[in-house]
Amino acid sequence: MTADLNLLAVMEGASRLVACLLLAPLLPGIINKVKAWVAGRRGPPVAQLYYDLARLWRKGVVLSTAVSPAHVAGPAVAWVALVAAAVLLPAGSGAALSFQGDALLFIYLLALARFATAIAALDTGSAFEGMGAAREVSYAVLAEAALITALLALAVHSGSVSLASMLVPSAGAGSALLAAGLFTVLLAENCRVPFDDPNTHLELTMIHEAMVLDHSGPPLAAILHGAALKLLLFSVLLTEAVLPIGKLEPLPAAAALAGGVLATAVGAGLVESLLARFAFRRVPLLLTTAFLLCLFALLAAWKGGGL
């Protein structure tokens, strides 16, 4: 499979990417709205993150006296890595860029984003941010194992290592298992309850929020937008792994994709409303469960005999 580089494909890919970047901040808004409904509050507007981003982008920056240039470069590199991952992920039929083995680049781009964020956090020399970075990179070990197992399941099922072909069919017999596993990974990687609490203000209990304590202004905007984009990426991955979106006509495919992403966001909101955050020592247990779910999905795909 070679990259299709004609003008039309490039235009289509670019417009898809722009849509991705523009729509991403909606997801945290939806989750917050769901949480507000469950709690019987009115909650912030769905578009709240857009306002926040616009405000942060115009704000001045307070930098710690200890930080190196990596403190500003980190959020930029992380954001670029996530955007590059978005380029690889197909939305509907065909990605902007697709080649044999792009699934692995996808995983390692997420790792690059993690590396950049954690380095930027440690740069301040703050114990809280050290704590957050340590938790982030530690739990990511298990999350990455689960994610690669999920991709192996998709590869077995579709016989390909390219996201565009892997995500065309549904995951087959193991769909439910894979969905549960990927949803757990989504919650962990995007710092949602029960792994992390995006709302808390007690640093000791946070992962992601603890890492960005010292960021402000445009770098914080890049981090927040990157986080929203990552959430969107995982929701799209989950939806496409479970639903055979690549086999539908463009319009139903877009509708199904939007529905799936919306359902994922609502699901994350409901989990957040109904569950309390786990104690940190139980987090590895839950992530191991996610890994096992993906492993069983892999076995199911193996038994299912592929296409």
Place this chain on the structure above:
Amino acid sequence: MTPGILLAVAGICLVAGIAVALRFARAWLCLTLAGCAAALGACAWVLAGGGTWELKTAFPVGGEALRLQFDGLSAFFMALISVLGGAGAAYAREYWPDSRHPHSAATGRAWWSLMLLCMGAVLVAANGLQFLVAWELFTVSAYFLITRERQRREVRAAGWLYLAASHAGTLCLFGFFALLAARTGSWALGPMRGQPELAPLFWLVLAGFGVKAGFFPLHIWLPSAHATAPSHVSAILSGAAIKMGIYGIVRFGGWLPVPAAAGWTVAAVGAASAVLGVAFALAQHDLKRLLAYHSVENIGIILLGVGFGLVAARTQAPWGQFALAGGLLHIWNHGLFKALLFLGAGSVLHATGTREMSRLGGLWQKMPWTAACFGLGAAAIAGLPPLNGFVSEWLVYLGFFDAVSARGTAAWAAIPGAVLLAVTGALALACFVKVCGVVFLGLPRSAAAERAHENGRWMRAPMLALGAACVAIGLAPLFFWPAVARATEVWGPARADAGCPASLGILGAANVAIAAVALLGAAALWRRVRRNGLRRAVTWDCGYAAPTARMQYTAGSFAATITEWFEWILCRERTARPPEGLFPRSAGRREHTPETVLDRMVRPAAAGVMAVSAAARRLQHGRLQAYILYVVLALAALGLLAAAGGVR
């Protein structure tokens, strides 16, 4: 010029280097660099143009006619050695100068040249005896390089351990070459795949070269030797010397028939080394010891690729080529970024005088170049795009995924292989976030770290060159593919040639794009920050009024979550003095990670052997009466035996 002439020039330069090393440092450096450049030229010739250069003379060396052979595989390894040999030689000029080390610097230069020469000789030797001679000289010269500071006790201990372990390995190699010569009737080396009775010899190869390669659990000598050697020596030890073990395994795995279980064993050993190596690395508090354990990890990744290559070679499966190519490319990559990291660690040691990470911190302010180069190396070793480590790991993954898609027996091994490789990658990332954060970022944790200074250009230039090589392989993998293809081609077992993975070029282009956009993005964000206005303040510490550098997160705390998962093998020793009373005056906590295999297995076993030997030695004490008693007892025992058996 042919490769032969270039190799001869390289050899002459190195020999001349040995001659002038003691007196003329500058001439030695020029000769070494010229020799390395000539050798690199010969490698480029063979790797780009193909073909094999051979020399058969009647000139006897070690009682056998001298036979040399320089093919793609030799060239692949020699290219790495010449790059690191040159970089280390330049680095040593400032790092280990005559002014600070009046005696050891001069002899160190001679040993350096000798080691490069002998490593080259191992690579071109096509005769078992000559191979052994070159191998032994290489091992011994490495010992003298490791023990440059013999006045220190820990250096002597590390050197002794290295020598003992290496010779245990060499013993296996003696056995291997002797048995090979006995069965084939000649010391000549070359492809002999048609003789299946030679297959069991592979286990001797694996054990003998495995000690040098340092895979788990034969890595016992590696951490202490790498940690205590001068840093440019650590760089070439980790970058090139342990690769000679891999060379042996790859070379004889290709030339000889291998047993059915060989590929599986190599892959299993590789997986164990990869995961456990990085687990041990996470628990270290000594910067260079940590890097040494990462060598165990990366040797594991290389062996994963090579092992699957061996497995696939039996069934002619095309995916094996990707795994093997990934493993081979990782040899280069690991050599480059690990040498870069060791040189970076050497700069830190040079500037602060300590390898203890908990005494460092905030070094980026004083040593921006070192910090940047080390950061680049850290991203590369963590396998992050767009750098070289990712390209080789990507190739190995591609082999695994294709194996899984092909659904053979190999798929059952490829699934855990891929998962463990992912886990290794994530653990390595965690470890290098820790190292970069604790050593270079934040605030200085000690006065030594505060007084640090950037090093001069002789130490910076090799690091920049190695960093540039890391970036180059990451951005233009297609340019380097022919070299890997040449090495896999001559490697051996005939099999389906899968060719270059079609997407490698696209991966390279994607890497270029990512690198460019990331640089642009960082620049744009910085501009935006400057335009919006920038204010400086202390790090926010929850409103605490007097934050100090000692309140920063430590390396031990950073890795605590992960090291707890591996407690079953780390067996850490802890001593704590908890605070007591209402106004505690002092409290402390010390944690040490022993080398589990060495301290829990090898040392007790060695102590047992020593106890038995000491007991046996008591029989020999020089008292004649007792000796006569032995003779009488022995005769009586013989008589009894004869009587019981019935004399015919």
